[in-house]
Amino acid sequence: MRPLSELSPGEARGLRGVLFDLDDTLLSHGRLTLPAYEALWSLHDAGLLLVAVTGRPSGWGEVLARQWPVAGFVTENGAVAFRREGRGVARLDACPDDARRARRIRLARLVEDVRGRVPEARLTDDVDLRRSDVTWDVGERVALPEDRVAAVVRAIEEAGARWSRSSVHLHATFDPDDKASGALRYCARELGLEAGAATTTLAFVGDSGNDAACFAAFRTTFGVANVRASLGRLTVPPRYVAPRAMGEGFADVARAILERRVTA
Ligand SMILES: [Mg+2]
Incomplete structure (x- = not known):
């Protein structure tokens, strides 16, 4: 740089x-x-x-x-x-509307899976405003330990979704972008x-x-x-x-x- x-x-x-x-x-x-x-x-x-x-x-x-x-x-x-x-x-x-609906149903299933496997992982407080992804808080209002973040990442990958991470959130999506x-x-x-x-x-x-x-x-x-x-x-x-x-x-x-x- x-x-x-x-x-x-x-x-x-x-x-x-x-x-x-x-x-x-x-x-x-x-x-x-x-x-x-x-x-x-x-x-x-x-x-x-x-x-x-x-x-x-x-x-x-x-x-x-x-x-x-x-x-x-x-x-x-x-x-x-x-x-x-x-x-x-x-x-x-x-994403066309019908495909968007199907992806949102798959995301809801993933959220339930993570809730069972990593109960301490909290969804972010802006998750209801999202259309294409779901997000867990890893550093905004709480600091989720790295091994717990890794457990959420494993669940995302097993569901066939993609993940990305910002300084504050862990994202899961079925979109390609x-x-x-x-x-x-x-x-x-x-x-x-x-x-x-x-x-x-x-x-x-x-x-x-x-x-x-x-x-x-x-x-x-x-x-x-x-x-x-x-x-x-x-x-x-x-x-x-x-x-x-x-x-x-x-x-x-x-x-x-x-x-x-x-x-x-
Ligand atoms: Mg940033």
Whole structure:
């Protein structure tokens, strides 16, 4: 990883937008701080397209895509997205309704299986807002011991589901997407940017293991300083690292991009 100060004016000027993770990237321990929100608006006011790419529920995306200065929200690690439409939003789910219903029934069975095998594993408090996945709390409100996390992972794998892990949640899904495939589908269908254009003209900012696919897919990638704790889970680290952590690190990234675009 290179320090953020090495971002060149040419690379900053070539950007059309910024994709960003929420937890421990834009949000600091779950809170949206004033510097982070101002940074978001400053990127928007400079004409950059903004798209959140998060493991958080589709219910969050449906609300926040209406309120924040973003073009869209990709939620549930790529499975379900929202675009602004007038004063409302449109939901974009690549899975047809009948297949979605069948997957939700299988997820409900998995939840019951885990309840029997790892009774101390708690579902997250945002699970009812989810459409394509279920999530257990591994570090948000409780710290689940690693051997118990491994037991939940075993149950997920035995059910034939996929799992991924953020700094706070363990996800199980029968959907094929990851953050990068979901983000690239959104960029192609909603922004008219095919993969080659999207990965070279959109930056990505993230912090943890479930950002791995985006760090690998996009050319201009930034980690907030706390990404260092997750480097063991990243096959490709972010290209640049911010001096500060979480929301303050996001503000560092925004300032670096905007200053170089002005002075270039
Ligand atoms: Mg994160």
